[in-house]
Amino acid sequence: MTTPNKFALFDIDYTLTRGGGTTFIEGHRVALREVLEVDLPADFDLTPHEGKTAAGFFVDVAEELGVEREKTIKNLGSLETTLTKFCLKHADELGVVPMPGVEKCLGAMQEEGVGLGILTGNFKGIAHLKLRLGGIDDYFSFGAYGDVSENRVDLVTAAEREASEVYGTFVRRDQFFIVGDSWRDMQCAREAGIGAIGVVTGPNNVEDLDEAGADLVIPTLESYRAIINFTRGPENAYSRNERRN
8 A cells, every 4th residue: 555645634524524413413412311311401502512522522511411521531432332323323314415525525635645534523433424424435544533532632643643554654743634624623733733724614714714723724625626736735835825726
């Protein structure tokens, strides 16, 4: 297997796919009730928690509901199993579809020789379910998932380690860049010291992504040529004031 010179770490929700909605929230409600014996309010607002890792989400939400953080951390495996089982059972109700331009983008990046990985807050089973429902699971050779840590930047270390194992050689951190729709994706990239490409297909606008540290912001993955140009350029080739589509 030829080792790429650059590796893209893609977020999933609202970057590669969309869907889940009330069914996905209900899965979290079931997991919290069955594992931690707490009830998620009917009017629960997901917005403040978007972009968190699954570990961080469950720990924070459970704490809001009166559960000690240590107890939730101890039960993360059971929460993952329960949520994944629910989502597999109700997969047809999740309504997961690919975002605009996804397959063309991934295909073009493969042809360019860019390694494709996942960096997502989702648990591993949920991540691959969404990718499979979106018809794009086969594009990715490695990934880092939301059970690793409450801190998203720790997922970069996990992705670095897994990519090195998959390709059988040491992969340097400066070979990675993140593609995501959330300010948390951009912040994660900045904290990890790697490139950050923002896509305005989620809850955050250009200004949000720029302020969080994006090197490049594109409207959708249909502007994949800008990503390819980014990979061809020198480090930090794109300033925050020079975006190309």
